Amino acid sequence: MNWDKGFIQSLQEIAYPPELYHFDRISESIEGGFDNVTDADLRFFHDQGYLVVHGAFGQSDIELAQQAIDDLIDGKYPDFNGIQIEPKLHKYTAELTGDTKRKATRKIFRFIDYESYLNSMFYNQDLLQVLARLMDDEPIYLQDMALIKPSDFGSEKPWHQDCAYFNYPLETTVIGVWIALDQATADNGCMHIVPGSHKEPMIHFKKRDWQICDTDVSGENDTMVPLEPGGCLFFHGLMHHGTPANFSQDQRRALQFHYRPACANTITTEARLKIFGSEGKNAEC
Template sequence: MSDSKSLDELGPRESKDPNISLDSEELVVDVHDPDLYSSERKAQSINSIDEVTQGEIQFFHEQGYLVVDNVLSEEEIEGAKSGIESLIDGKNPNYKGVQIEGKWRGQDLTREQRHSSVRKLAAFVEHDTRLKHISEHSKILSLLTTLMGEPPLMFQDMALLKPPQGREKPWHQDCAYFNMPLGSLVIGVWIALDEATAENGCLHIIPGSHKEGPMLHFNCRDWQICDTDVEVKRDVMVPLEPGGCLFWNGMTHHGSPTNLSGNRRRALQFHYKPESSKSISKEERLGIFGGEMLGVEC
């Protein structure tokens, strides 16, 4: 590691929120090895959030994730899609959170091309009531309160739209992006708006990996766990129908392969923390998760 490197060079890009780091989209240099993801095992799910019992709560804490079908109604799904389209179309002039897939940036796009090229929307809940409603969904918040043992606080909201041929999000731990002390129970909530499949880049997880401590992350294709440290033999994929939801611990290893289909894979993603959670500095976080910071190479 060069002594001249700054903290900004060593970690992922920073958002305006001091607790959040954004993924480093400009770091993409090549396509991932397809063998980094396995479709041999599929996560089991329960039919609705009303069916969550103490057994599912225990499963979440032991395995680091829980899959629940039918969390959103058809009306909520369509409302979310309409909200996303409205923001992409610029109907709210105060919203600046649209992120285009790298290969399309700087091009003069038609409306259809623009919608097909958007990779992500960030920080939208204060700009669309339909999307804000989902972030405050009473059943989701109730389950999060049970999982956390105290009321949750939503601190990150994103729409992940993964267009056709949209790039991979490599294996990582979410806590490597957030300036929070080790031991903070961060929970991610990923809600499918389209069917999420093996072909279009559904999420993959490593069950139980949240118990194995922090992994070093590196600026490779993104801010990620080194490919050679990924235990693909433990990989479980998480296909979802629209309205289905994945809850996962912020220390659980997970990733999403390239969208090899001809269709978008739209989803909402929220991160929540306990109301009592504290913050740490970026330097402290990189001292835990930053491979280059510690003089280690991938």
């Protein structure tokens, strides 16, 4: 494969209506890291479904996490197989090595049992304390991922709710924590959310992904969450969110950790699909 201009351009087709993402609103946020989270911020989270904390992790954390991601992609842990390549480049997977593999990786999942620094970030005591205050319970592991939006051709993650993928009753405070490892901007696919939407479960359809139908997205309330490296977004598992494509020259790496309250009960997959996909996962819109 030849990464020339023509090849990159061939990967830049926009597969969704451009009006699906708005770029004029920016989220509320607080400065000063986890220590500065007040009770009023907890109330804000429960009302709006999110909380943005700048300066949650420091420069050395970020550098170590970036190195850990490179190590995972480069194959430092021979038994680890949680790398997902950007869908547009699947057919070239066997040819990707070294820098091209780093450039083409879209997602890394279930790494905290392999990578000790990322494990220590998942279980960071200050982070867990904020989660415990938000949940009023002990936060328990649910999922760990690194979400990479490659420069030049990183694809969209359509609007969805994470709880549509988890078997918990609707009243469970599942929380996602999205930690920027690069500057996340309007141009390179920062997170977009709809504040307050965590009170509304939506039917998901099979379209570009398992997602909220494009015509059901509340575009006018779309709010961007730009972050500096080390900034962190807490978001409720029912928050409507998505990220547009990245055709900029800047890669956008992030960690996304999910936690559930210790007391959470589970529901069956069938019960979950009754809520989030009445026709099951295969209905199209």
